[in-house]
Amino acid sequence: MSTTVTVYNLRPSPVAHPEFGPILPLTAQSKLLKQVNADDYSPRYPALANFGVAVSENGTLRPGITVVTDAVYVVLPTDSIVIVDLLATTRVVTLPTSGSIPAGKNLWVILRTTTGGDVTLTAGGGNTILGGASVTMTGAGAVQRIKIDGTNWVAQ
Numbered sequence: 001m002s003t004t005v006t007v008y009n010l011r012p013s014p015v016a017h018p019e020f021g022p023i024l025p026l027t028a029q030s031k032l033l034k035q036v037n038a039d040d041y042s043p044r045y046p047a048l049a050n051f052g053v054a055v056s057e058n059g060t061l062r063p064g065i066t067v068v069t070d071a072v073y074v075v076l077p078t079d080s081i082v083i084v085d086l087l088a089t090t091r092v093v094t095l096p097t098s099g100s101i102p103a104g105k106n107l108w109v110i111l112r113t114t115t116g117g118d119v120t121l122t123a124g125g126g127n128t129i130l131g132g133a134s135v136t137m138t139g140a141g142a143v144q145r146i147k148i149d150g151t152n153w154v155a156q
Contacts, residue, residue, distance in 0.1 A: 003038040003057050006030040010081065010110045011052040012143060026141055049080035052108045052145065067112075068093065074124075077101045084137075086114040095146075095153055097125030103150035111142040129153040 007030075009015045009023040016022050019041065020029050033041075038057060045055040049064035056062065064080040066073070074094045075082055084091055093109060111119050119137040121144060123129040129146065130153065137144060145156040 001035040002032050003035055004030055005033050005038055006056045008054040015053055050106050054081050081108045083110050083112050084119050085112055086117050090117040091119045094122045094124050098127050098148055098151050101148055106147045106156055109144040111137050114140045123153055127152050
C-alpha cells in the first residue's frame with residue numbers, strides 16, 4: 001500500500017525535507033511513498049505547520065492547516081496555517097484572542113489564489129496585529145507570519 005504525500009513550502013525561503021530534498025519557496029512537491037515511509041513522517045506533520053510547511057496525504061490536509069473559502073473565518077486555536085483562496089471578494093480572517101491560545105503560538109496566513117479583493121486580518125478581543133486593529137493582505141503569494149506575544153499579534 002502507498003500514499004501520495006504532498007509537501008507545500010509556504011515559506012519565503014527554501015526548505016529541505018529528508019524524503020523530498022529541497023523545496024523552493026511557495027511551491028509544492030508530491031511523491032508516492034510506501035505506507036510505512038508515510039507513517040514514519042506523519043507524526044511530524046503538525047509540527048511542520050508551525051514553520052510554514054503544510055502536508056497532505058492523498059489530498060487531505062494534515063491537522064493544523066485550514067483552507068478558507070468563506071467570506072469570514074475565525075481562526076481556531078488549533079490552526080497553525082491558514083490558506084486563503086480569494087475569489088473576487090474580500091475575505092475577513094479574525095484572529096483568536098490572547099486568552100484563548102498560549103503565548104508564543106505561531107500562525108502563518110497565506111493568500112494562495114486571488115482574482116480580486118483583499119484579505120483583512122483582524123485582531124479579536126481588543127488585541128492588536130502588528131500594532132493596529134487590522135492588516136490587509138493583497139496579491140497571490142502574500143504571507144503574514146505572526147505570533148501571539150501573550151497579549152498581541154506581532155511579527156515572527
